[in-house]
Amino acid sequence: MTEKKAQLSFGDKQLELPIYSGTLGPDVIDVSQITGNGAFTFDPGFVSTASCESKITFIDGGKGVLLHRGYPIDQLAENSDYLEVCYLLMYGELPNADQKSQFVDTIHNHTMVHEQLRNFYQGFRRDAHPMAIMCGVVGALSAFYHDSLEISDERHREIAAFRLIAKMPTLAAMCYKYSLGQPFMYPRNDLSYSENFLHMMFGVPCEDYEVNPVLAKAMDKIFILHADHEQNASTSTVRLAGSSGANPFACIAAGIAALWGPAHGGANEAVLNMLDEIGDVSNVDTYVAKAKDKNDPFRLMGFGHRVYKNYDPRATVMRDTCHQVLNELGVNDPQLELAMKLEEIAREDDYFVSKNLYPNVDFYSGIILKAIGIPTSMFTVIFALARTVGWVAHWHEMISNPYRIGRPRQLYTGEEKRDWKPVSDR
Numbered sequence: 001m002t003e004k005k006a007q008l009s010f011g012d013k014q015l016e017l018p019i020y021s022g023t024l025g026p027d028v029i030d031v032s033q034i035t036g037n038g039a040f041t042f043d044p045g046f047v048s049t050a051s052c053e054s055k056i057t058f059i060d061g062g063k064g065v066l067l068h069r070g071y072p073i074d075q076l077a078e079n080s081d082y083l084e085v086c087y088l089l090m091y092g093e094l095p096n097a098d099q100k101s102q103f104v105d106t107i108h109n110h111t112m113v114h115e116q117l118r119n120f121y122q123g124f125r126r127d128a129h130p131m132a133i134m135c136g137v138v139g140a141l142s143a144f145y146h147d148s149l150e151i152s153d154e155r156h157r158e159i160a161a162f163r164l165i166a167k168m169p170t171l172a173a174m175c176y177k178y179s180l181g182q183p184f185m186y187p188r189n190d191l192s193y194s195e196n197f198l199h200m201m202f203g204v205p206c207e208d209y210e211v212n213p214v215l216a217k218a219m220d221k222i223f224i225l226h227a228d229h230e231q232n233a234s235t236s237t238v239r240l241a242g243s244s245g246a247n248p249f250a251c252i253a254a255g256i257a258a259l260w261g262p263a264h265g266g267a268n269e270a271v272l273n274m275l276d277e278i279g280d281v282s283n284v285d286t287y288v289a290k291a292k293d294k295n296d297p298f299r300l301m302g303f304g305h306r307v308y309k310n311y312d313p314r315a316t317v318m319r320d321t322c323h324q325v326l327n328e329l330g331v332n333d334p335q336l337e338l339a340m341k342l343e344e345i346a347r348e349d350d351y352f353v354s355k356n357l358y359p360n361v362d363f364y365s366g367i368i369l370k371a372i373g374i375p376t377s378m379f380t381v382i383f384a385l386a387r388t389v390g391w392v393a394h395w396h397e398m399i400s401n402p403y404r405i406g407r408p409r410q411l412y413t414g415e416e417k418r419d420w421k422p423v424s425d426r
């Protein structure tokens, strides 16, 4: 098949740039020749840039499609559990019964953390934001697991992935317990991944804790809906950190830091804070007007997306789960009513319709997390916990194939060369 080419002319240059086609999605234009011909591409925010080739997740923003290794997110959320999705993201296929059983056992065997890691928590104030703690303790894992840091060794990469997937719930629950002044709970191997997390979050050593199956299922679904999302800001951060050869624990800590921002994973916490601020349906119009006002920095948190210019398919599943969980718990949460009203008004408003601003994954997740009993400050920690498998899958995919250190260039608009002047001449 003849190779497709894009023609580019600038100055006295005439370039023929190769065009590559993927399995799904837009073609890409290979611009690598441009630098050798005296120019850089310019794409702040990487709106039009494909940073890599990947087989893990596909998103069609126009159609609101999200596939993990080809499987639609709604089918996975309905039929799989989180560890099955982890296996799929890591190995590319759904596990058979034996593979699943072995994977679950392997993850169970890595859920405990080194006892000395507990000391790291003592160094934080009790009211420290749990994402600040997670940035620290996840990066610190590289100080404890020297036996899985040789990134060129496939087995080391796999063990590091197991450790990260298995230990994130333990570390996350420890953040919550530390904030309460309660003792840390050890993981239990007789519980499922989500049951274990809820047990470590809400159990106490003084009595048995019975995990509510409705909440465990909702928690597991939330983990699935946050597992991976192509080359988002935090995943791109993990890939960039990994491209320098940094160890996997340091790379994931970098991803956690990037996720924390309110424009990214911090939005779920920001949505609940926003709903608290709006307070009542009668104030919705005022806040929608603020969101539309160019001079007002206020944005409707949980709305809009760089890629989805249609409904975020995860938000659809999340909204249905929200109703289901609240109904099953017999909870009538006024914030859900407020959120539904806000969505209804925003979706009828030309500003939001014209800019294709739909609810995203973060718009409803906070309401479910609150119903499960998770405090708002822990929402982004839950996102980081769930997204760890996506981060390690992309990191592993990159390191398993030929790669180069990521090193973007710039458009320099600063001063031309000038000589230093003594202070007497300034």
Ligand code: SDX
Pocket (backbone or CB within 6 Å): 228, 229, 231, 232, 233, 262, 263, 264, 265, 267, 291, 292, 298, 299, 300, 301, 302, 303, 304, 305, 306, 307, 355, 357, 360, 361, 362
């Ligand atoms: C996640 O990338 C991923 O995949 C991320 C994620 C994942 O799973 O990893 O999906 C998770 O991060 C979801 C997004 C969570 N963030 C929020 O809910 C915060 C609120 N949303 C916005 O900050 C914004 O929509 C972004 C950051 C999500 C997207 O920003 P873009 O793509 O840079 O879009 P933009 O800021 O250029 O907005 C385009 C226009 C602007 O107006 P104009 O300058 O064109 O006139 O839409 C407006 C924006 O002002 N706009 C909003 C808005 N979001 C965009 N106006 C009001 N409220 C909003 N929420």
